Amino acid sequence: MLAWSAPTIPHIPGNAPILEIHNTSSGSLVDTAPAEAANAPASMYVCGITPYDATHMGHAATYVAFDLMQRTWRDAGRSVNYVQNVTDIDDPLLERAAATGVDWVELAQQQTDLFRADMEALNVIPPQEYIGAVESISWLVPLVEELVAKELAYTVPGENGEPDGDVYFDSIAAANSAWELGTVSGYDRETMLGFFAERGGDPKRPGKRDELDPLLWRVAREGEPRWDGATLGAGRPGWHIECSVIARRFLPAPFTVQGGGSDLIFPHHEFSAGHAAALDGKALAEAYVHTGMVGLDGEKMSKSLGNLVLVSKLRAAGVEPVAIRTVLLGQHYRSDWFWTDELLTEAQNRVERWRKRLDGTTLAEATAVITRIRSKLANDLNAPAALAVLDAFSAQEPAEHDDSNGAGGALLADALDALLGLKLV
Numbered sequence: 001m002l003a004w005s006a007p008t009i010p011h012i013p014g015n016a017p018i019l020e021i022h023n024t025s026s027g028s029l030v031d032t033a034p035a036e037a038a039n040a041p042a043s044m045y046v047c048g049i050t051p052y053d054a055t056h057m058g059h060a061a062t063y064v065a066f067d068l069m070q071r072t073w074r075d076a077g078r079s080v081n082y083v084q085n086v087t088d089i090d091d092p093l094l095e096r097a098a099a100t101g102v103d104w105v106e107l108a109q110q111q112t113d114l115f116r117a118d119m120e121a122l123n124v125i126p127p128q129e130y131i132g133a134v135e136s137i138s139w140l141v142p143l144v145e146e147l148v149a150k151e152l153a154y155t156v157p158g159e160n161g162e163p164d165g166d167v168y169f170d171s172i173a174a175a176n177s178a179w180e181l182g183t184v185s186g187y188d189r190e191t192m193l194g195f196f197a198e199r200g201g202d203p204k205r206p207g208k209r210d211e212l213d214p215l216l217w218r219v220a221r222e223g224e225p226r227w228d229g230a231t232l233g234a235g236r237p238g239w240h241i242e243c244s245v246i247a248r249r250f251l252p253a254p255f256t257v258q259g260g261g262s263d264l265i266f267p268h269h270e271f272s273a274g275h276a277a278a279l280d281g282k283a284l285a286e287a288y289v290h291t292g293m294v295g296l297d298g299e300k301m302s303k304s305l306g307n308l309v310l311v312s313k314l315r316a317a318g319v320e321p322v323a324i325r326t327v328l329l330g331q332h333y334r335s336d337w338f339w340t341d342e343l344l345t346e347a348q349n350r351v352e353r354w355r356k357r358l359d360g361t362t363l364a365e366a367t368a369v370i371t372r373i374r375s376k377l378a379n380d381l382n383a384p385a386a387l388a389v390l391d392a393f394s395a396q397e398p399a400e401h402d403d404s405n406g407a408g409g410a411l412l413a414d415a416l417d418a419l420l421g422l423k424l425v
Helices: 057-075 091-100 104-121 133-149 189-198 239-250 262-280 311-316 321-329 341-358 363-378 383-394 407-420
Strands: 020-023 028-031 042-046 080-086 129-132 153-156 166-169 215-219 235-237 255-261 285-291 294-296 337-339
Touching: 020 285, 042 057, 042 239, 057 080, 057 104, 057 255, 057 285, 057 294, 057 311, 057 321, 057 363, 057 407, 080 133, 080 239, 091 104, 104 311, 129 133, 129 239, 133 153, 133 166, 133 215, 133 235, 133 239, 133 262, 166 262, 189 262, 215 239, 235 239, 239 262, 255 262, 262 285, 311 321, 321 341, 321 383, 341 383, 341 407, 363 383, 363 407, 383 407
Parallel strands: 042 080, 042 255, 080 129, 255 285, 294 337
Antiparallel strands: 020 028, 153 166, 166 215, 215 235
């Protein structure tokens, strides 16, 4: 599967400090480039969309946050190996296709295309590997078979007319030195059960060894798409195994950062890590990084409430993508927050002030602003503080004598593009 076109990233003199980021599993800041890995490529896997609806602000906030991480690594002189998936087969996609009367393949293609266009507009650097779940099926079937052979997965009999043979992960038997339930999330069992039921799990499924055991392979049902599952039988994969398999295929073990929204902490990232550790005894990632949830005017933003703010609709209404990105960078990536029209208006005004202040910027001023922005980003991607640096600078009167012949403004514009993804000119 093809990603979107990569932006040109200007080169900025100097380097950023080493990025420290909040690791969900430890609850503390961690150095993303310890001495033994300082010159090694950084590696990142960010869970992608299930393409049954257009890019809303929750999606956009997540991918802009991890774009900021990639930019900060690159500015520190590290190359980045970035992988993202597309869950182009799953229950929500099939349900939306049935409800709208659109073929599920067509719906997935339409929404993936729209997502790519939104990411390109928001100046997001694409992943090197952009992999659909459907692409991964031939890779993951042998690995599910391996889990069954190791007695770390088991089949469940059907009932009420459903077929026998759904394959589940044995989360208790699979526990080892690299992973056990709670390694990623730190949640207690009661919390896990609540989230499992809310987020696609089936704790009350008869025949499971543990309520929290997740689905690895769903055997075919009448009217559902199916693929060859070899000894598993025809069917389709569970959700968490696709990310384990894709990540392990394209990234080292462990890779630097597993990323996504905070609603993925459990069960998705917990079990993605569990599947990988069960197969090779290694941790999936060194750090797990999660973005906050985005609401609208004081309410949760959700498809069921019909209150999604869509990037594509704002763009169609003539809103500059740089203003949308400014709103997103104005909230710390780990914070829960609410989108409002006032935030967008404020962002549009900020962009205009920044553009006006580029004229007359000296090289010394530009260099000082860049240094302060780099410092803020290295501290847990504190983009709001970085924008505050830019606001404070923009409030200052330009120097009476600028002998840089516009080079200072050009340098600062390039830096805002390279470091923050804010293309002002």
